[in-house]
Amino acid sequence: MPYEQYETVIGLETHVELATKTKLFCGCSTEFGGKPNSHTCPVCTGMPGSLPVLNRQALKYAIAVGLATHCEITRHSKFDRKNYFYPDNPQNYQISQLYLPICRNGWVEISTPSGKKKIGIHEIHMEEDAGKLIHDEWTDSSLVDYNRSGVPLIEIVSEPDMRSGEEVTAYLEKLRLILSYLGASDCKLEEGSMRADVNISVRPAGSSLFGTRCEMKNINSFKAIERCIRGEAERQIERIEEDKKEVVQETRRWDDNKESSKAMRSKEDAKDYRYFPDPDLVPIDVSDELLAEIKEEQPEFQEEKAVRYKEEYGLPDGDIRVLTSDKRLAEIFEETAKLSGLPKKASNWLIVETQQLMKEKNEEPKDLHFSPEHLAVLIKMADENKVSSGAARQIFNAVYENDCDPEAYAKEKGLLIVHDEGALRAAAEKAIDSNPKAAADYRAGKEKAIGALVGFVMKELHGKADPGQAGQLLAGLLKN
Amino acid sequence: MSEHVIDDDTIDNIEILAKLSLTDEERLQAKADLSEMLSYIDRLNELDTQGVEPMSHVFKVSNVFREDVVTNGDGSADTLSNAPARKDGMYQVPRTFEE
Ligand SMILES: [Zn+2]
Numbered sequence: 137m138p139y140e141q142y143e144t145v146i147g148l149e150t151h152v153e154l155a156t157k158t159k160l161f162c163g164c165s166t167e168f169g170g171k172p173n174s175h176t177c178p179v180c181t182g183m184p185g186s187l188p189v190l191n192r193q194a195l196k197y198a199i200a201v202g203l204a205t206h207c208e209i210t211r212h213s214k215f216d217r218k219n220y221f222y223p224d225n226p227q228n229y230q231i232s233q234l235y236l237p238i239c240r241n242g243w244v245e246i247s248t249p250s251g252k253k254k255i256g257i258h259e260i261h262m263e264e265d266a267g268k269l270i271h272d273e274w275t276d277s278s279l280v281d282y283n284r285s286g287v288p289l290i291e292i293v294s295e296p297d298m299r300s301g302e303e304v305t306a307y308l309e310k311l312r313l314i315l316s317y318l319g320a321s322d323c324k325l326e327e328g329s330m331r332a333d334v335n336i337s338v339r340p341a342g343s344s345l346f347g348t349r350c351e352m353k354n355i356n357s358f359k360a361i362e363r364c365i366r367g368e369a370e371r372q373i374e375r376i377e378e379d380k381k382e383v384v385q386e387t388r389r390w391d392d393n394k395e396s397s398k399a400m401r402s403k404e405d406a407k408d409y410r411y412f413p414d415p416d417l418v419p420i421d422v423s424d425e426l427l428a429e430i431k432e433e434q435p436e437f438q439e440e441k442a443v444r445y446k447e448e449y450g451l452p453d454g455d456i457r458v459l460t461s462d463k464r465l466a467e468i469f470e471e472t473a474k475l476s477g478l479p480k481k482a483s484n485w486l487i488v489e490t491q492q493l494m495k496e497k498n499e500e501p502k503d504l505h506f507s508p509e510h511l512a513v514l515i516k517m518a519d520e521n522k523v524s525s526g527a528a529r530q531i532f533n534a535v536y537e538n539d540c541d542p543e544a545y546a547k548e549k550g551l552l553i554v555h556d557e558g559a560l561r562a563a564a565e566k567a568i569d570s571n572p573k574a575a576a577d578y579r580a581g582k583e584k585a586i587g588a589l590v591g592f593v594m595k596e597l598h599g600k601a602d603p604g605q606a607g608q609l610l611a612g613l614l615k616n
Numbered sequence: 617m618s619e620h621v622i623d624d625d626t627i628d629n630i631e632i633l634a635k636l637s638l639t640d641e642e643r644l645q646a647k648a649d650l651s652e653m654l655s656y657i658d659r660l661n662e663l664d665t666q667g668v669e670p671m672s673h674v675f676k677v678s679n680v681f682r683e684d685v686v687t688n689g690d691g692s693a694d695t696l697s698n699a700p701a702r703k704d705g706m707y708q709v710p711r712t713f714e715e
Contacts, residue, residue: 156684163687172705173692181695193684214672221635223709269712272703279706282695408633413672421678 137377143341144369145349146304146334147258147296150311151289152321153265153329154197160264160288161188161231161417172281180264180286182227188416190215194288195238195420197320198262199430201290202239204314204437205257209427213238213420215262218409223280224266232291234411237261238420244314246306255307256295265289296335296346301362308332308358317435317463322502325357336365337383338372347372348383352390352397360392367395441466449479458487462501465490471508476515485511489529493536506539514542521602527551553602560593560601564609567592578614586610620654622647 159166162179178186202209213236217229242257265287270279292311298304312330315321323330332355337347352368355361367390372383388397436444438460445456459469469486473479494500514535518528523546531542531551546552554560567589568575577585586607593606627643630636630650638646692705701708 158682158684158686163682163685164691165686165688171690171692173695173707174690175688176691176695177688178694181698183698189680189682191684192681195681219633223707223712270706271711272708275703275708276711277703278709278712279703280709281706408629410633415673418673418675418680419678423679 137340139370139373139377141341142338142369142373143299143343144365145296145337145339145346146298146300146365147349148292148294148298148304148307149333149335150292150294150308151331151333152201152292152311152315152323154194154288154290155319155321156191156193156197156288158191159286160191160194160262161286164286166287170283172279173283175283176285180226181282188231188414190417190420191288194262196426196430196433197288197318198238198260198290199422199427200318200434201292201315201320202242202260203431203434204318205239205242205244205260205292205311207239207242207257207260209422210236210238210240211422212236213422215414215417216411217414218263218411220409222266223278224269224285226267226282226285230264230266231414231417232263232411233261235413238422244307244310246303246310248300248302248306253297253303255297255303255310258293258295260290260292263289263291296337296349301365304334304361304365305358308361313438313461317437319463328356331355332361334361334364334368336368336372338369338376348385350383350385351387353387353400354389354391356392360390363392363395364390364397368397371397435463449473449483451480451483455480455483455487458491459483464504465501468501468504468508468511472511472515475508475512476519478515478519481515481519482511485515485532489532490536493533504536506535510535510539510542517542517546521605522546522553522555523551524553524599524602527599550598550600552600554597554600555602555605559597560606560609561613563593563596563601564589564606564613566596567610568613575614586614620651620658622650626650 156166158164159175159180162177164175164177164180167175179188199209213233215231216234218232218234219229221228237259239260240258242260243254244257245252245254247253265284267280267282267285270281272279294307298307308325308330312323315323315330321329325331334352334355335349336352337349339345339347350368350372352364355364368388375381375383384399387400389400390397441460442456445451445459446453451459458465460466465486469479469482472482472486476482490504494504497503511532514528514531517523517531518525523531527546530549531545534540534545535542571589571592574585574588578589589610590603590606593610594601594603624643627638627646630646631638696702696705696707699707
């Protein structure tokens with residue numbers, strides 16, 4: 137059977153680090169980059185006799201993500217121990233949720249060039265992260281830092297509903313948007329706060345049976361995910377078509393440099409985790425009050441914002457897509473639009489100049505620190521012709537950089553347009569006197585000749601005149 | 617009550633999962649012990665548990681939470697005092713990385 141007659145079936149297990157200040161079960165900081173093992177205590181290093189206590193905020197984030205992905209919230213939930221030995225796991229078990237995960241049976245909608253599609257969410261459960269292992273070349277040993285041990289994660293398990301790398305990327309992008317709108321995670325795939333294990337199988341296109349799947353680990357970027365899916369699907373089809381063998385269910389480690397994968401040792405793959413309920417952690421009963429509190433705090437999400445921006449501001453779809461791609465950018469836009477009363481202009485500054493400066497400075501929307509107040513003042517100054525468009529861009533650079541007051545900055549740098557009628561008239565008269573040929577040409581009907589005179593006025597006033605106003609005044613003077 | 621026979625494969629698997637290696641003598645002993653334990657646990661099957669929720673906690677307590685506030689300082693000295701070997705402020709363990 138030719139390769140094109142196969143389809144790839146993909147499901148994702150996405151681990152997301154929650155944005156809490158402290159770990160899942162103890163008061164240790166989750167801050168990144170601390171001295172090795174400085175954010176540790178008896179709880180997160182699994183000392184006998186220590187007692188874990190659940191972080192309420194982590195629970196709230198997990199439920200909020202579940203609500204945003206249309207899940208049923210499990211009103212009576214528990215934690216279980218997943219037993220395995222590895223140096224990154226000081227307790228010899230990871231606290232996770234097997235039997236009663238906090239959220240179940242949800243979905244998200246993705247958009248790809250081939251249209252909209254719902255991707256099912258099988259479940260979302262809470263669990264703790266492991267420590268970090270570093271290979272020490274000098275001694276050929278491994279060094280362990282437990283600062284990440286016990287950091288709260290949620291694992292979002294999708295249904296096997298995706299069929300291409302494109303759909304997987306759209307799905308992850310959708311999760312990233314939801315999580316960042318909620319403030320539940322900073323979602324950096326590259327920095328490890330969002331990690332995905334990809335389950336891949338192949339089957340004849342149109343079949344409703346599932347092939348044997350392989351779980352791919354160690355995928356560190358969006359681009360790597362697409363390469364990994366292509367590579368693994370090809371490997372499986374080749375095995376079936378050329379080697380006439382069946383696909384073996386296994387965990388494989390993706391090597392993005394070699395663009396190939398290798399089966400992990402079967403011992404590591406031994407999926408006998410002997411789960412049992414954690415006796416140290418009491419069950420969770422999600423009360424109506426807690427659920428109401430979380431619902432109350434849900435933000436307006438991207439889709440809802442997009443609809444409203446169309447209705448309320450009449451913005452083009454392209455503008456809306458950029459503005460709503462990030463909650464912070466959307467907030468700056470809404471505030472600036474309100475303060476300036478000029479939504480389209482507010483949008484232009486944010487999707488053109490702001491994006492350009494962010495790109496130059498390699499910054500993200502979360503790094504933006506200028507106030508909507510100052511941007512709104514600048515927009516009004518430009519709209520009222522108090523500064524030229526070139527000067528407005530120069531002022532914006534300063535606002536972007538230092539959040540300075542645009543009026544004070546324009547005054548200090550001499551960028552305000554001269555609206556002083558006397559000064560303008562004097563410059564216009566001087567222009568006519570000094571350029572008799574241009575003046576005569578204009579009077580003879582060559583309208584374009586006025587350009588030279590406007591140029592003279594602008595130069596005379598060091599660029600601080602309004603060219604339109606200067607042109608009108610010159611035309612008036614030349615008629616007489 | 618049924619007799620539980622623990623075969624060599626089961627013992628092999630338990631050795632892998634528990635990261636233990638037993639001598640031949642210990643294996644024989646373990647087989648006998650495990651068989652006896654399982655038979656003992658079998659007695660629970662004599663009870664009718666139809667409609668009884670599995671119990672995971674002894675006390676009727678739920679919803680014990682903490683607020684998301686940092687309460688712990690630098691715990692590295694205490695944590696590392698338990699390390700059999702250490703280097704650069706970290707636990708030192710046999711290498712775990714594959715080639
Ligand atoms: Zn701790």
